[in-house]
Amino acid sequence: MDVLKYGKAICYSGYRQGQSPKTEAPSREQIAEDLDILVKDGYRYIRMYDPNLHARRALEIIREKKLPLKCMIGIDSDPEENNPQCPFVKQNFSQEELDKNRERNDAEAEKLIELVKEFDEEVAAVSVGNENTPVWGAHTVRPERLLEHAKKFKGALNKPVTFCEGVFEWPHLKELGDYLDFISVHSYPLHYGDTVDVAVELNKKHYRTVKELFPDKQILFTEVGWTTKTNSVMAPGQACVENQKRYITELNEWLDQDQIIGFIFEAFDEPWKGSTPEKSECNWGLYYLDRTKKW
Numbered sequence: 001m002d003v004l005k006y007g008k009a010i011c012y013s014g015y016r017q018g019q020s021p022k023t024e025a026p027s028r029e030q031i032a033e034d035l036d037i038l039v040k041d042g043y044r045y046i047r048m049y050d051p052n053l054h055a056r057r058a059l060e061i062i063r064e065k066k067l068p069l070k071c072m073i074g075i076d077s078d079p080e081e082n083n084p085q086c087p088f089v090k091q092n093f094s095q096e097e098l099d100k101n102r103e104r105n106d107a108e109a110e111k112l113i114e115l116v117k118e119f120d121e122e123v124a125a126v127s128v129g130n131e132n133t134p135v136w137g138a139h140t141v142r143p144e145r146l147l148e149h150a151k152k153f154k155g156a157l158n159k160p161v162t163f164c165e166g167v168f169e170w171p172h173l174k175e176l177g178d179y180l181d182f183i184s185v186h187s188y189p190l191h192y193g194d195t196v197d198v199a200v201e202l203n204k205k206h207y208r209t210v211k212e213l214f215p216d217k218q219i220l221f222t223e224v225g226w227t228t229k230t231n232s233v234m235a236p237g238q239a240c241v242e243n244q245k246r247y248i249t250e251l252n253e254w255l256d257q258d259q260i261i262g263f264i265f266e267a268f269d270e271p272w273k274g275s276t277p278e279k280s281e282c283n284w285g286l287y288y289l290d291r292t293k294k295w
Helices: 028-040 053-064 095-118 143-156 174-179 199-213 241-258
Strands: 009-011 045-048 070-074 123-130 161-166 182-186 218-224 262-264
Touching (some): 053 095, 095 123, 095 143, 123 143, 161 218, 241 262
Parallel strands (some): 009 045, 045 070, 070 123
């Protein structure tokens, strides 16, 4: 039996120009605008990444306006180990810094518990982290620590617990996966150099692969998407609005047919994620920064 009932799902980060998780949160008015857009387009789940002011405001608005939305929320962990294989940043944290990160991660877990207790009706599930185990990761946390947080969440909350991770990492996370209530997978054909012609078939293959690892668990996609611009190494000419439209349309047809929850990454373009507007991480949204639809 599935832990979560099927519904359209999307990752939600509502930061406008000049806003970011490290600076300024979106206002209540801005978040209300965003959530109204998502509800109008049929979304029933949103995914948020940490228990910060942005998430609190979103949960408040869902409650106050009685919106038909449920939120999956997790913790955004700082690295607890150096990862010399990370290609994005050179990591050389001291042990003191890593210990402080560990303390902060524990505090974030407690903060999430308190937030979920306050907004019990608005929260569908909780996650112990996001992409903390890849060989390329910049936020490395050992699986045993993720399991520690999973046990803490299960002991404190009456919510299903998961961990959000890439498809290629799940074969190495069997103990953690067996403990979780459902498995959350990230699958990005465009990132892997594939074209839109084969993208959804690759998602289907990834789903089958993880289902074989955890046959008794509900499998969700917590990140699947298609950027519309890129300045990085992807299949040439594939990052565009036309291909996003085709990919998301074909993906949703399959997800709906098989009743698989898939959180589309991302609701809105995110300028805070890149030094230039052309960077792929800024352009995964189904909506432009001004909140108009891309297609």
